[in-house]
Amino acid sequence: MGREVRPIAYPRGEVRASDFRVVEVEVRQPRAGEVLVRNTWTSVDAALRLRLRQTAPPGYFPAFPLGEPMDGIMTVGEVVESRADGFAPGDTVWHAAGWRDYAVVEAGKQALGGVGTLTKLDVRVAPPQVYLGALGGNGLTAYAGLFHAAGLRDGDVVWVSAAAGAVGSLAAQMAKIRGHRVIGSAGSDEKVRYLLEELGLDAAFNYKRGALPDLLREAAPDGIDVYFDNVGGDHLEAALGALRGSGRVAICGMISEYAAKEPPHGPGNLMLAVTKGLTIRGFRGSAHTHLLPEMTRHVGAWIREGRLRCHETIIDGLSQAPPALAGLLRGDNTGKTLVRIDGFTHRENAID
């Protein structure tokens, strides 16, 4: 028997544990070409919120059907039984059937989201769960956003919002590694300390401590060239104000809007895109899977060299996935939010 977390109601506003149910299901034997995986870690991502609604935004992955297992959530685990070439019991793999403890996965079948096709992982590079963050979808989003969507150029001053989050903390560090002046923002003084002391950013601020344009001006008196956006709303508006000529915005998400009951107001100063010649580009990491080998090579090396830190917020126990998501969306977590499926406690973990 196995357990799965299934949505039973679409949240209104904040995600609540009662919107989900953990159900017991029979785990069937793998057929030819399939592998049975015991999941050990599963990913918790803000963007899941976009699928927890009647209709997901056009162009995005479809809404999670109520009462069904959630497909397209990255997870890592250990192969228990294999009837597929190239996979053997004991292999560490990733796939996209998360939020459950056992999964039967078809080898070679393209996963929803691209990154999660059943793949053997090299645990000599990093512990398995890092493949859900820096070496997985989050790393790809940060990498594709900075180096492709934003087209980072030498000397660019970069602002990363939600910089203590799973993607933001990677984008901020990658920009630092490439020699940029990097400003980070987050929603608590503790996170700001993390940005300055742990990640070594050049400046950081708590966006709750004043008016965003003022805080940003203080952190970047001469303006910015690139804004890596994970927040939207007032953050994007402040960025448009601070961007210099030919500046660029890479938007990977708009967490400030995910739970909005009313359609949000967009930035009121978009005309600055015209006068300053700005480029605003939305993107999804999953649209850049061709960059995965390149990203993995770079990020793997940066981790080995101790230049890129993978901070994790670990929540133990499969049944805690919904509150983990709620906490992430509330801004409680630092770094990558992970559920350790067999664990029983809640702690933070820094892999340096």
Place this chain on the structure above:
Amino acid sequence: MGREVRPIAYPRGEVRASDFRVVEVEVRQPRAGEVLVRNTWTSVDAALRLRLRQTAPPGYFPAFPLGEPMDGIMTVGEVVESRADGFAPGDTVWHAAGWRDYAVVEAGKQALGGVGTLTKLDVRVAPPQVYLGALGGNGLTAYAGLFHAAGLRDGDVVWVSAAAGAVGSLAAQMAKIRGHRVIGSAGSDEKVRYLLEELGLDAAFNYKRGALPDLLREAAPDGIDVYFDNVGGDHLEAALGALRGSGRVAICGMISEYAAKEPPHGPGNLMLAVTKGLTIRGFRGSAHTHLLPEMTRHVGAWIREGRLRCHETIIDGLSQAPPALAGLLRGDNTGKTLVRIDGFTHRENAID
């Protein structure tokens, strides 16, 4: 003696003739390196509104000082007296000291706005005033917007808003010439007829005749790939809804917002840029003066071949420049709005 139109008050909302005054000034003799020009045509552009305020938007040309001549407005004229090499009486030239009947211009001095540096025009290619529209800044804006900012690709379906306007009518025609399916929108049924019958667009609609998303869906049932934006506001929002994956927006202006007393609301659906991987690029034609020779070559040929039509709304008399601007901003005019400085009547003119 000469006459100049000078702003004496910044308009609140709509531009009024009483915000300007025509003053008589003494025309001085040109010094060494200067040329005296009798202006014959002067340009009327929506974007002038951005400079008729206390502070122009950051990154844009500075506000027009009250009580001073307006600098940086394209004009064509005839050299009356020259003390500069390369210019002789009778030459047709353009420069950027418009909204006056005589101007003393320094040869070689970079004009505010780039395009308007004193230049001799080849009137065998087109009549002088066409250099204020299709062969000038408007042509450059349309050309740079489509082929650079929007990165037009084979097969793209293109929506041009304000498509009966100076820039829009050129962008729409250029996209047609390059073989695209082109949808145009405008603010009157008469303009829609012009778009369909004169410019031969594939579809066109009057945005006042229904809800924009519906009108756009009817005109482009399978969506659009490129939106050439001159309007902003609800038009941009509708475009984000209709754009297909990897779609692009080139914004050259946001005429719907120029006279706004409150900061406008931006598009509430910017998150679609993320899910659909959209690129939104603001740009100014004047930031692309390096494309001027290339644009002039193409557009000159298209005019000669009868493939690109230059519709003009001509207002006669220098003193009529302010009402001409007010009319343009109200949506009264089709094609390029021009003031014929020595004229006395008001008529429309189509150069095919």
